[in-house]
Amino acid sequence: MLMYACIQTCTSLFACFYLSFHGKECIILGYKSGP
Secondary structure, eight states: HHHHHHHHOOHHHHHHHHHHHOOOOOOTTTTOOOO
């Protein structure tokens, strides 16, 4: 659902951790978003 937004935003480890705190679990490359 938010996969594309996740890919565009999760461009670094910091961004991935930031997103995870907001309920979006991005993998290191940002190809996957959580619930």
